[in-house]
Amino acid sequence: MWHLGLWLNPIPGARYYVSECNTPRFSIEEDTAYPETKELRSRLKAVNAMPQEIVTKILAKAETPLISRFSFVLAWHPESLDRLEPTAEAIRPHDLYGWSREDFRAIHGSRMQFEQNVPPKDPRYFIIGLDTLGIRVFQLLEDRPTVADSKFPDCLWFIIEKLSRLDDYFIRTNGDFLRLDPIRTSIDTLMLWDTPAPPDQFTIVNDGLSKPMRMRCIVTEQCTGISVFCNGRKIYGIYAHKENRSLAADTYKRLCHYRKDPLIWIYFPLAPNEGIRGVWIRQRYGPRKMITDIALMIRTTLGRCHVFGPCLDPQADDSVEICLSKGQVSHLIHEDADDGDPILCFGQTLLDDMQLDSPEILQHPPSFHNKWDLFHSCASLEDVKQVCLFFDERGSDLNNLDNCCLGMLLTYSSGHREALGQCRVGLSATATIEHPTSLHFAEATSIDGKTGVIVCVASDNVGINLSHKRQWLSTKMTGIITWWFNSEKTIPCIEVEDI
Template structure:
């Protein structure tokens, strides 16, 4: 039985497809999928696990790099409601299914490329007005753009926005005529941009001086092909574009397919070489200079690689852990201040066990000097290591967050000089509900030789000075606990992060007088309710236990920060333990429990 390979992205609206949402799948001819062949009956989108369900004689499959899927026709899933909106809004005489197939298939930079979730452009005004009128929300299109985008952000997966996207797509398709398929060698293309003219290389001219080819990708697929000389100096993209930046000898022999004003690449079947890397930046780091902290054992190519400098734009990093494995990374920057969009891409089942581990950054005041991971001799997921300039100068312990790994351990760290370039964090998007395939770091070439004491190919090179080992300590949360610690002395301000009920403490963010910051527990920045206290004088906490099944106990902790010497609100209540701000605060946590202990 042929497999029906599915990725959780709608080919019409480009939004995510969630489990059990009704979809249809358009499919192309089996040989090269360059033309439309048919569509399936509607079916509920399956879970990421292996499925035994089938539709129209095809087995539904979401298993990455499945060999049976590779031998099957290419399928493009479409929300049923998006398909209906698109079909009804297409003009007369338009073969809606065939045109939608081409648009959906050419959104991928090449056949079977994993989906790339990119920010779409501003809503098209005519479609916004038309759909808002149908939904009896005429005031929606009267909102200022900033307010409209805010509403959209807080309801990003709603049918309203998907319908607007589907109608806009139908309008664009109806305004153009279909073109026949044209195939060229990528080496013959000097420049191409969607909606513009194709510039082809003159075979009689000498070879081009530029050795780099750059492909710019947006939510509609490949947007531009060029040979920049020199390469673009931009380091970080705002999320609307992705890039392929490769030596022209590595990809010039690939073929490019043009159809209906769109372009996609054709990778040779059975090619042992990996697909081109897709980056978030047109200026990616040189991968041989980067240290690999974690690499997936599956050998799967990541959907997209991210390279983010820990410079003045980054205010923190959230690491998503589940069952001890790293499933995602979000770098907090001004245009992406919270990690909610990354969290929503996980399945509902995975979200229930997800733990948010936050590493605060203050590059202008407290630059990151070292970043790495710690591995225990016993099989376990690595913990995250970090050292900052002011933290080290003021005698604060190094940051060790993530899975609790006491005792002997092996550290793998990238260091930088105080005056050198920032550390560049390199990581990949997760694939189909699996842990991320790649996580590493490097220092940009301008200062790499002097700034990094960790050489490529030397994974055990130590930090200078080495990170301190954690002493084994008894705690009630078991082997799957996560851990963070920070001193209480010298705290200038603190921020409490609460759970959904607003009573129990989920995390603590401490700011010290020297400018350093430390996070403990789950600090879900710009997501959870918080309370800030300036110049706290003491910390009080109370532990509560709750049964979770016949043999499981969950722990929750209430925390109160005293900002004066008087009564602090729980006098006479049992179970509270109050401390001056001195000693070390130890914080263990899981997806359902929190437990703290203070060393005097």
């Protein structure tokens, strides 16, 4: 879903065609009287860099082909809008003409230097809601908006803009602000905000060549779980589970082998009445202020906390936590990176500057025999009515006897669930055991040389025969099970502690 401010400037003779490589492109007819200038070539380059679906849907609303580009422009000459009705169907995009801001330059100290262009007197403001189906809503505004719009409660209004040459320049809004963290803090900053409360239009620079960054918005309501792809240094995917539906498995299948190998798939189940009420980003600053060691952290309305990243030694931990949310979280927003590429920007509605306390797990992180940089998960074994084992889809161990287990999903009598290790929901082969009575673990070596574990589950209805060739760790369904893992050691150790 795209919701963007729209700037349109038709050029006579422009046409839209599909090239031999089936890539839609814009071009200018040879016999057109419009001069081919450097500015025009730059616009063509910018337009052709935009997502195809956006361009196609805009063209569907235009009677004649046009050259268009996206930008943050809300103030237009009043005479350009007087004849237009504030309804989406009555708007013809090629009838909209705006003043250009290409020559604006930003300087520090919240000042702007205007060159050829002069802002219009008494400008009119409007909002365009645009998604993959075209222009959905067009609303004329009486004044510069300062509060959320109640006329369209079902519409999420976002504007995506890339700010360049704004070192040490930070923009706030007077409404709901969506904070994003870029990979480089001193070069380009990506801001995502709610259009009913945009920043002052004259403090924004648009170089005319930056295409909108594709963003993904995850709705957490009615979410049964969240899957995160990470490797301890970056986050590569965040996916919501709605009942049995999720894009996580399909995305994972598309990855090539060298992309899959270092990834950790962490699944965090949510109860039907459980929501997210706190979101943090933990990160470190490396050389040249590059952000690294990114981890996502959440706290739920039931008091559960989880870190989608490894545990760090508090004695040597120089990371910082950034609070992205306060109160009930309805949407998680992040850059929609290409498959296998890391997510560089994260966002979430932040009502004010007040931050939640960091999760307890960050204040007192667990450790495995003083070894750090391992992923951690734990769960109670009390009152478990079902155990689901997730097996390594790459095959069995070296002895070719049993499949290595990547993770376990425990379901309790209350209906709540807890995940241990890597539960690749929708991808891995599984085995489900009802009413378990005991768990048995043995270390194994997988076919790719990694240390894994074999898991056997006994129940009232199913007996098991444990191989004498292995050393088994057995436990009844009491106490707390702790699971440590990383990409090299799928399950380095399992600890069971009495409650």
